């Protein structure tokens with residue numbers, strides 16, 4: 001190999017052990033480079049030590065965050081845990097959301113903690129002082145939905161009871177404590193079909209009591225199983241279109257305190273909407289955005305929710321299929337990713353205790369991963385509003401005086 005090298009390179013090689021190594025000198029007597037004093041040097045670390053991964057390199061965790069198998073390490077501390085829930089055994093149309101966690105992580109590759117600052121919300125959620133960890137996936141069985149739902153509940157309860165890392169930070173952000181008087185981490189669930197929200201709400205209500213829900217979706221998901229096509233057994237009664245009805249019946253949701261946003265599907269008739277009101281939901285239609293705008297939607301959500309603990313549940317089909325084709329039950333006429341992101345931004349200050357993003361089914365995505373990228377950006381926006389903390393009434397006044405209020409976002 002040496003004989004074919006230009007003379008100039010050979011000269012360089014003679015003066016640099018590193019270059020010799022880089023050129024692959026198999027006949028060289030040293031297996032590793034040496035410094036002048038004879039100590040061994042690692043070829044990579046001598047020059048490139050601590051080079052961060054690039055967007056396209058590295059093992060794919062969400063946003064290149066550190067990862068742990070949190071379910072196997074109950075003492076692992078964090079403030080925010082992302083967890084994949086690859087369950088899609090209860091969908092009514094196209095399957096495939098079990099690959100949602102994989103797609104969300106792939107769609108997040110251009111997000112990195114060291115480049116995570118948002119100029120609009122003025123925060124980097126990955127370095128704001130809250131410890132964010134990718135906890136991997138819940139290994140749910142694909143063969144037995146009833147058992148899978150139990151697995152999701154057990155996993156979520158476990159993750160909710162891990163110790164928090166930065167109690168002081170959570171306190172400074174005015175975050176909600178559990179009924180036990182303790183801080184609990186915030187869990188960001190990466191679905192999975194929407195059914196996973198029933199075992200999630202079960203676990204969340206156990207810690208905080210009944211919660212409000214902000215539900216972004218094209219569909220209401222409060223369908224009474226008695227009228228839901230395909231509900232032919234107790235098991236079949238629980239699916240991705242009925243889980244909020246079950247949540248209402250179990251008392252996981254606070255009465256008359258939740259709201260849908262982005263609804264545009266078809267119904268059996270007005271009785272579906274009567275059941276929806278019974279289940280505790282108000283409703284913002286997808287077309288309201290043209291008639292009233294983002295600020296009106298935001299104000300309506302906030303007026304409905306108030307200061308109580310709230311879960312944000314985001315079905316990616318709330319966005320238009322031209323932006324997010326990768327979903328199981330697409331409906332035309334949805335919001336753009338820009339409109340949805342503006343609405344999410346406006347939720348800064350709400351008392352959010354959990355977030356999930358569901359129904360991303362990457363088999364229907366484009367080669368450009370447009371759905372996965374949009375969905376991963378929604379997770380980023382959520383982490384950002386979480387990192388900005390909860391507004392008490394006093395804090396809101398302070399923000400107005402500083403010239404930056406939620407309304408201006």
Ligand SMILES: [Mn+2]
Nearest residue numbers: 194217221315
């Ligand atoms: Mn849904």
